[in-house]
Amino acid sequence: MLFRATNLNTYYGLIHALQKISLNVDQGEIVCLLGRNGMGKSTTLKSVMGLVPPQSGAIEFQGRSIFRALPHKVARAGVGLVPQERRIFPTLTVEENLLMGVKAGCQPPKDLEPWTLKRVYKHFNSLERRSRNKGSQLSGGEQQMLCMGRALMGNPLLLLVDEPSEGLAPLLVKEVRDVLLQINQAGVSILLVEHNLKVAMSLAHRCYLLGKGFVAFEGTMAELQARPDVMAKYLEVS
Amino acid sequence: MSPETQMYLAQGIHGLAYGMLLFLVASGLTLIFGMMGILNIAHGAFFMLSAYLCVTVLGATGSYWLSLLIAPLGVALLGILVERFMLRRAQASGMGHIAELLLTLGVSLVLAEAVKLTWGTEGLQVNVPSALAGLVNIAGLEYPIYRLFIIVLSLVVLALLSLVLFKTRLGTIVRAAVSDPGMVSALGVNTQIVFMLVFGLGSWMAGVAGVAAAPILTVFPGLGDQIGMDAFVVVVVGGFGSLFGALLAALFLGELNAFGIQFIPKLSPVLMFSFMALVLAFKPTGLFGERE
């Protein structure tokens, strides 16, 4: 198993945001976290990354514990983050933003083709033209591409992707979906938080459905589709 | 040049010299704030401590240049220790920025008392190094060489700072961390070490300013208070975390001070604060800042 979180408990002050959450991602998988707003999907990703350290539980990555490790240790172990707010560095150029993703002194995984500026630009055509622009000058779609490219520059084995299609036009949503699929086919496993059920259905192999801070359902996408009662209870009707 | 033109030229250079000195102090303050979210109250005390170290190194070696080298490094080392062993713990305490603010306030009070115990309360004097004593003729205006040296020294520090910030990997990391330190750490950079280095760098610049100012001022325990306040105004006006903003604000406030004294002396002490209030009223983030 590439990644396994067991019984994670995370608090924001007195609020018990994650309650004994357990989930795993296998090599090559795209696993999707589903659920309504405020159920703890983003918090799960932040807890894994070490940005919001969990109180108790266990997290293993490639058999080693990364529980309560500092974010840079988690990153250097092979986890990449594409956060919801994108968090592009506004005063840095596009190229500098990408280079910020390079983990100096870290060897890329042997069996995967390493990511370079050239390879990122090949995947995200729009970025090359904008390489000398400041991060703050990009459109929402470009920022999303840059954010993914930046994470890839660190050659992650597991990519944590938070709401990549949020706020994007349908055409861009499709582009993001395609890129995620390509990345996955290149050997990167993905833990995805996705609001858009259609995108999630078309990408993910398995999913976890979160209630208020707990796992309400887990299974393949087909198994989820077979449970309209669960979907009605824990997903937004759209 | 007419005597009147000479007078205005002199005021212009005075403003430039004080503005650049202010920038040296303010740049460290704004970098530290941008990256760590800490308003370092002890920054002015580092400035003051460096001037005292300058007195001691000067007494021991007789060389102003050695003082300029050693005193700021001493202050930088102290800054690093304060970050590593105090601020980091305050941050880990989870009490938020209040703990850090109180801690730096405590550091400044302890430094003020430590200075009194070590060097006494009496004002100490540092002479202008002989190589920089005297006046130089600028188109008929006799101007003190040492004040020009302050401008040049500040420009050199500014150039070095720009080189590091814009031409090195560390600089990229620092600029990125000024806007989003959390994201930087999520990309695999140990921001704690970067914080420590930046705190050291900021303290070093306050230290350079302290040594540069020592020969034109009396070195006494309250030395850092006013410049610390002025630097704070510069940071607020320029925008928290913005180096470019700090540079422009420092130069503008330096000139505002000089020409304010020339034309409206009765109002000059409040000009700086009025301008700050004006900027905040129209742009709460400061001229070039992104954060309130």
Add this chain to the structure above:
Amino acid sequence: MRVLQRTIWWGVAATVLLGVTLGTGPAQAAGAARGFNASAVADMTGFDPAKFENPSGDVVKIGVLAPFSGDAASVGQIYWATGTWVASDINRRGGITVDGKKKKIALIKGDTMGKPANTKQAVEKLCLQDKVDVLWGTAGSHLTAIIQAEADKYKKLHLNSGSLSDTLMEGKAFTPYTFQHIWTTHSVGATLAKFFATRQERKFYILNQDYVFGHELAESFKAGLKKYVPDAQIVGEDFHPLFNKDFAPYLTKVKASGAEMIFTGDWIPDSSNLLKQSRQMGINLPVAGIFLDDINGLIAVGPEGSKGLVFASELLINFQDGIQHKWHEAWKTWAAPYNTPLYEWLGSTTGAYAESLYWLLDAMERAGSADAEKVIKVWEGDEWTGLIGQKLTMRACDHRVVRDTYVTEFVSPNKWYKDCAFMDKITTIPAEFVTLPQPKDSSRCK
């Protein structure tokens, strides 16, 4: 005229000398010329303000109100160093006779921190908890006014040795418990104006600190000039913030104004920064002031930079005078870290602080009691010979001192310091020209 003044002055000094030779201490010679007796000062070997220990048992307690912390902490140090010197001297001599027995002097710090709220707190603690006999302070008229009101409330003697304001002892502010030993801003302005009447300079630039004292002093100097130098011109007047950093913009204006003399009431570090920065800018105009005797600051500008400065004070040591010289030599025996020019120089500040305490303690001894009412009775109208043999009178109706004042121009070389210009010839300005008139609004002064 001036020869006559000097003769009188020497005459007073000689009287003290004679008194000393005959061995008549001030206490014994009731009715005769009372005053400070340099020869009676104890052997002060090993004196160290930092190691001062309060005597035990029945003592006279003096509360020292000064800024012992904050930006002006050096002022607090001067109060403490001077106070402990006087107390140590008196204690080594066995104390003063009060209530029929010898009592030694104890000093208790009251830290004003230079702030009104802290000053009020410090006074309350000294009066209620430490139960001091005397409150002694302080720099800053706004703080002295607070101490004055509190002293009246607690009926404690209050000796003001640090605030020059003209208005402290006038109108409703007057209280019988406070005595203002230090000279007033009126005297400062009149002293320097009277001095400049005999000189060439006519164009003055006033550069003062921007607070009540700086403004009051500027007005006094202008009033003095109007009276004694009607053809004088004020070519510029600026007020800079306290603890100012950059004097260059002011000095550039001074230079352009065509001034022949800068008048300043600045005290350290402003006074030394003003001087230093002007000399660095090649502006060698003389400066006239009352806090220019900061030796560190003078040495920083060297003999060339400090010569021609005009320094006025209510007390100036005369090098030629044997007793004063001996007193000054004794004064110089400070141990580290007080063995610096600031403390070694028995200047206007340290000297006047010491003089005020010696006078107070002498009045107390003559009253035979530390009781405020009894001391007031003795001190009002008291005539006393000061530290340098000058005649002092404590005016009964407003508790201010009638005295001659002194002005000197710094020269190089001089007998005092080789690294800077300093005093040589002293000009005495007689009391009649400089004394603040008695307040008209007081029923006590008629």
